[in-house]
Amino acid sequence: QFTREGNTNHLHEHKPILVGRPYSYGTAGFREHADQLPFILYRIGYLASLRARTTGKAIGVMITASHNPEQDNGVKIIDPDGEMLAEEWETYATELVNASDEEFPTAVRALETQLNDPPLGSTGSIVVCGRDTRASGQLLTQAARAGATLFRTQFEDRGLVTTPQLHYIVYVLNHASFGPAGEEGYYRHHALTFKELFDKLSKSLTNYTPKLHLDCANGIGAQKMRKLERKLPNGALNIHFRNETGVLNHECGADIVKISHKAPAGFEDVPVNERCAVFDGDADRLVYFYKKEDGQIELLDGDKIALLIAKFYKEHLSSLGLEDECTFACVQTAYANGNSTRYLEEELGITPICVPTGVKHLHHEAAKYDCAIYFEANGHGTVTYSDRFYELLERSDSEAAFRLRVMSRLINKIVGDAMADLLAVELILRHYDWSVQEWAAMYEDAPNKQIKITVFDRAAFITTKDEQKLIQPGSLQVLIDEAVKRRGEKARAFVRPSGTENIVRVYAEAASQADADLLAAEIARATD
Numbered sequence: 032q033f034t035r036e037g038n039t040n041h042l043h044e045h046k047p048i049l050v051g052r053p054y055s056y057g058t059a060g061f062r063e064h065a066d067q068l069p070f071i072l073y074r075i076g077y078l079a080s081l082r083a084r085t086t087g088k089a090i091g092v093m094i095t096a097s098h099n100p101e102q103d104n105g106v107k108i109i110d111p112d113g114e115m116l117a118e119e120w121e122t123y124a125t126e127l128v129n130a131s132d133e134e135f136p137t138a139v140r141a142l143e144t145q146l147n148d149p150p151l152g153s154t155g156s157i158v159v160c161g162r163d164t165r166a167s168g169q170l171l172t173q174a175a176r177a178g179a180t181l182f183r184t185q186f187e188d189r190g191l192v193t194t195p196q197l198h199y200i201v202y203v204l205n206h207a208s209f210g211p212a213g214e215e216g217y218y219r220h221h222a223l224t225f226k227e228l229f230d231k232l233s234k235s236l237t238n239y240t241p242k243l244h245l246d247c248a249n250g251i252g253a254q255k256m257r258k259l260e261r262k263l264p265n266g267a268l269n270i271h272f273r274n275e276t277g278v279l280n281h282e283c284g285a286d287i288v289k290i291s292h293k294a295p296a297g298f299e300d301v302p303v304n305e306r307c308a309v310f311d312g313d314a315d316r317l318v319y320f321y322k323k324e325d326g327q328i329e330l331l332d333g334d335k336i337a338l339l340i341a342k343f344y345k346e347h348l349s350s351l352g353l354e355d356e357c358t359f360a361c362v363q364t365a366y367a368n369g370n371s372t373r374y375l376e377e378e379l380g381i382t383p384i385c386v387p388t389g390v391k392h393l394h395h396e397a398a399k400y401d402c403a404i405y406f407e408a409n410g411h412g413t414v415t416y417s418d419r420f421y422e423l424l425e426r427s428d429s430e431a432a433f434r435l436r437v438m439s440r441l442i443n444k445i446v447g448d449a450m451a452d453l454l455a456v457e458l459i460l461r462h463y464d465w466s467v468q469e470w471a472a473m474y475e476d477a478p479n480k481q482i483k484i485t486v487f488d489r490a491a492f493i494t495t496k497d498e499q500k501l502i503q504p505g506s507l508q509v510l511i512d513e514a515v516k517r518r519g520e521k522a523r524a525f526v527r528p529s530g531t532e533n534i535v536r537v538y539a540e541a542a543s544q545a546d547a548d549l550l551a552a553e554i555a556r557a558t559d
């Protein structure tokens with residue numbers, strides 16, 4: 032069936048594994064137990080090569096399951112501009128992966144024909160593959176290579192990288208003027224940009240201290256952040272690395288800290304009030320916290336990072352008189368803390384925009400503005416800006432324009448990047464000469480609780496577009512409405528199916544932590 036010289040030798044090694052439900056290219060590609068993935072990698076490797084051939088560009092294949100357990104893995108395709116895969120290609124991915132063994136060659140042929148038989152081996156088309164530290168990553172890379180080279184597309188294994196690094200590499204491969212497309216280029220770019228701004232900031236500080244504890248989630252972020260740190264100016268940051276080589280994401284990492292509101296394992300000896308930062312397993316999420324005297328932690332999540340950056344941008348745009356000329360927004364999801372949304376509107380004068388969960392939704396919305404900040408509460412986010420925004424800044428030789436230009440280059444505008452975000456946050460804190468406590472005091476989080484519930488089929492849960500109400504099951508939504516009403520005016524809750532795992536998520540906010548816990552528990556019981 033594979034005409035046009037396709038090499039079917041590997042097909043028999045990659046027979047589909049059925050799990051009783053269709054596989055779907057979710058908000059973060061395919062994520063499954065690693066044992067199920069080889070055939071998916073093979074097919075996605077092929078699809079990535081087809082994407083490379085149709086665009087004549089470099090396409091990325093990232094093998095990671097982010098914050099999920101070590102035994103899971105996953106794959107997603109990165110488009111030529113370093114962005115998430117275009118939506119119609121997500122459909123192709125889902126179709127290809129769900130085809131039976133017999134159907135696969137026909138499905139491939141149909142897709143090739145539909146796309147007008149894109150040229151084989153054209154210059155520029157290449158699949159670049161990267162992986163996180165999961166043990167299964169190496170084998171899955173081989174499966175991706177077998178799929179990608181089915182029609183002789185060039186395949187390059189970039190080995191261990193953070194997810195944002197692979198996005199960066201793909202972007203740079205397709206935008207040669209940006210600099211060298213490799214890990215070294217990534218460190219150089221970030222270290223030099225950091226230094227440019229660092230050199231201009233005051234060194235006589237009262238409240239900001241360069242000392243910082245970093246939870247690397249036992250993931251790829253550990254070795255990569257160490258490499259980056261070595262290139263930073265002396266004394267700029269004093270990072271105490273923790274959780275570098277243990278079991279990936281085990282009792283540590285951004286997801287656990289965000290959901291449990293507890294310090295990660297390995298932080299027992301960290302003194303109270305010291306600034307701690309937390310990556311997730313593939314280093315595309317960042318949250319901060321500090322331990323309080325009462326044994327609890329104060330969490331500074333994605334919302335707080337977003338608002339710190341938003342304050343910095345807003346104040347600079349105002350001082351440059353660019354508020355009218357430059358469209359500016361802050362994009363959040365339903366998980367954004369109610370008080371962060373209030374602060375944005377009331378204190379910063381920025382109208383918040385709420386989009387469905389998943390980076391692609393945030394990114395697409397952000398791209399409509401000259402400059403936008405988008406963050407998920409879980410710590411994934413960045414700043415996007417248009418060429419026009421940059422041109423406007425270039426017209427001015429003021430210090431404020433300089434700071435905004437450098438900050439915009441430092442932040443990875445393609446995708447949320449824990450390492451780049453950390454550098455940005457640290458520079459902004461330095462700029463304001465703020466301690467982590469002063470940053471935390473921007474606003475107080477509304478007490479909240481999130482619970483995951485394993486369900487047989489998450490497809491049974493359908494929400495409205497803003498994800499804040501269930502359309503199905505309707506009876507559950509009635510129950511949620513009643514429960515929320517009983518908890519008073521400040522309460523808010525919703526249930527939505529995860530786009531990455533076979534679970535549904537319950538989220539509740541209320542006037543007190545006890546109320547938020549009870550509200551979430553009550554809804555969880557009704558959902559189960």
Ligand code: NG1
Nearest residue numbers: 059388389407409411529530531532
């Ligand atoms: P799902 O599983 O769809 O809730 C989670 C995160 C998203 C996003 C994706 C991709 C929450 C509530 N959801 O999606 O924000 O980061 O993973 O990794 O944190």
Ligand code: ZN
Nearest residue numbers: 097311313315
């Ligand atoms: Zn991640």
